[in-house]
Amino acid sequence: MGEIVLEVERISKRFGATRALDNVALQVRSHEVLALMGENGAGKSTLMKVLSGVYQPDAGEIRLLGKPVKLHAPADARAVGINLIYQELAVAPHMTVAQNVFMGSEPRGRFGRVDQAAMRTRTNEVLQQLGARFGADTLAGSLGIADQQQVEIARSLIHKSRVLIMDEPTAALSDRETERLFAVIRRLRDDGIAIVYISHRMAEMTELADRVAVMRDGGYVGTLIKAEAAPERVIQMMVGRPLDDFYQRREHVEKGPVRLEVRNIISPKINDASFHVCAGEVLGLAGLVGAGRTELARIIFGADPKASGDIVVDGKPVNIRQPLDAMKLGIGYLPEDRKGQGLFLQLSALANTTMSVLNRHSRAGLLNHKALRKLTEDAIKQLSVKVPGPDGIVGGLSGGNQQKLLLARWLAIKPRVLILDEPTRGVDVGAKSEIYRIINQLAASGVAVVVISSELPEVIGICDRVVVMREGHITGEVSGEAINQETIMTCATLATTQPALALAA
Structure with missing residues (x-):
């Protein structure tokens, strides 16, 4: 193990009546990747903002190389070598890479002028160290997300970073881009930088971390070395209970009649797709990225047009031209991008939860605010949403709580x-475990549920039947014991000229 670079002791932080951090202790060492794990709301982001000078703690001490430091602002943290790279990147698209890297700390030459040549030279040196495939004069806006992350990392190295904190850095990256990022992280670790890596993805923790620290409910639970950090043990530390039956797959499925049938749908990205889902069934829609799953779902919901084909609900052909038509038929759609296409982040939990049923709770143009508030309060309780109340602003909630509120909106229409x-x-x-529980309850109540997921363990764990897509085609259907990774991947990689496979136990 390397030396202790950063150490926090008894760090506490309150926001009003909410205790975000409670007596937290943590050590970060050189030459290591420390994975920081915990549920949404566990306090990870608050702790990182304390360490980067965004927040000041109410109590406790921060030490760098054994010496106490006071971080009153992000500039103080950068000055001592602590840098935080947020999930939402802060890259100025209309500036060059060098200008982004030196933003706010430009070297000066004669007469106080910015030394552009020195900026380019030093930036190219750091980019070469990172193995970047672009140069200092590249316009930042022309780069992909993975390369923009390298710009942020280069900025931290310019500031002589001792501790680099990365918050969900792979959230928007492809598998290949993630591999490139991991190579950069390992190179920085080997150079002696202490790296704190925040992620929800167990596979990343297993592959990358030298040690794993776990937080829960604003407190520090413990730290495991790599050999001890089995995913099951980490999960139990995170949630405070064992998750032996994490997916809670139903053993006895009582399917009703066919609720939704899709017949020969054709669009620019869908080629003659047909499937059905029954009342009381959880149907998985699987496939690799770009298979057409989301495009097919948006057609069913009326968000995108189809060229031809039929949609049948409860045995009757229907004409869905817009989402309102789908909602009137009892069809709800929770989109992949909850922030961009689902939630109104500046509005309250009440507004987000009830906006699809305002017409049901109004008379003569006047809203029944009492009924809407009760509906929201019931949803918060039913889905265990951690929010101050119906008037709490959605943008300030964790991802899991945002997702549950978006789900509450569609439950309100009684789909x-x-x-x-x-x-x-x-x-x-x-939050995943709670969402799986809700899905099972919906199916048990007779709702036909279609789950699109890129996580094969999730598809295998919760779905009663799985339809597989590839390049706009449906290439297979699996059920029973045939719902496993091998059969699903076989269908997902089939040539589209072959007929769809039907695999069952």
Whole structure:
């Protein structure tokens, strides 16, 4: 192990009546990647903002190389070598890479002029160290997300970073981009930088971390070395209970009649797709990225047009031209991008939860605010949403709580068909378990549930039947014991000229 670079003791932080951090202790060493794990709301982001000078703690001490430091602002943290790279990157697109790297700390030459040549030279040196495939004069806006992350990392190295904190750095990256980022992180670790890596993804923890620190409910639970950090043990520390039956797959499925049928749908990205889902069934829609799953779901919901084909609800052909038509038929759709396409982040939990049913709670143009507030309060209680109340602003909530409120919006319409597109993306394991429970309850009540997911363990764990897509085609259907990784991947990689496979136990 390397030397202790950063150490916190008894750090506490309150926001009003909410205790965000409670007596937290943590050590970060050189030459290591320390994974920081915990559910949404566990206090990880608050602690990182304390360490980067964004927040000041109410109590406790921060030490760097054994010496106490006071971080009154982010500039103080950068000055002592602590840098935080947020999930939402702060890159100025209309500036060059060098200008982004030196933003706010430009070297000066004669007469106080910015030394552009020195900026380019030093930036190119750091980019070469990172193995970047672009140069200092590249316009930052022309780079992909993975390369923009390298710009942020280069900025931290310019500031002689001793501690680099990365918050969910792979959230928007492809598998190949993630591999490149991991190579950069390992190179920085080997150079002696202490890296704190925040992620919800167990596979990343297993692959990358030298040690794993766990937080829960604003407190520090413990730290495990790599050999001890089995995913099951980490999850139990995160949620405070064992998750032996994490997915809670139903053993006895009582399917009703066919609730939704899709017949020969054709669009620019969908080629003759047909499937059905029954009342009381959880149907998985699986496939690799770009397979057409989201595009098909959006057609069913009326968000995108189809060229031809039929949609049948409860045995009757229907004409869905817009989402309002789908909602009137009892079809709900939880989109993949909850922030961009689902939630109104500046509005309250009440507004987000009830906006699809305002017409049901109004008379003569006047809203029944009492009924709307009760509906929201009931949803908060039913879904265990951690929010101050119906008037709490959604943008300040964790990803899991945002997702549950978006789900509450569709539960409010009392759906007959509910399409969930990546319902657990970006949420912690505790929230995942609760969402799986809700899905099972919906199916048990007779709702036809369609789950689109890129996580095969999730598809395998919660779905009664799985339809697989590839390049706009449906290439297979699996059920029973045939719902496993091998059969699903076989269908997902089939040539599209072959007929769809039907695999069952």
